[in-house]
Amino acid sequence: MNLLGMITFLLLIFAVDYFNFDRDRKRWGWLKGASRAKKAICISSILLLSIISYLGLSM
Numbered sequence: 001m002n003l004l005g006m007i008t009f010l011l012l013i014f015a016v017d018y019f020n021f022d023r024d025r026k027r028w029g030w031l032k033g034a035s036r037a038k039k040a041i042c043i044s045s046i047l048l049l050s051i052i053s054y055l056g057l058s059m
Contacts, residue, residue, distance in 0.1 A: 003055075010050050014043075 018028055031039050 006054055007051060014047060
């Protein structure tokens with residue numbers, strides 16, 4: 001899978017999990033009290049680590 005496809009795939013899975021599967025806020029509820037900037041930093045960090053892990057495992 002090329003890099004752009006992999007990033008798109010990870011973003012799609014992350015968005016579906018955050019907005020659709022986590023209805024009762026058990027997985028992402030700990031972000032509830034955080035500011036918008038802190039949420040963006042946290043979510044970006046998780047996505048970046050996912051991408052780095054995926055690339056590391058694919059080599």
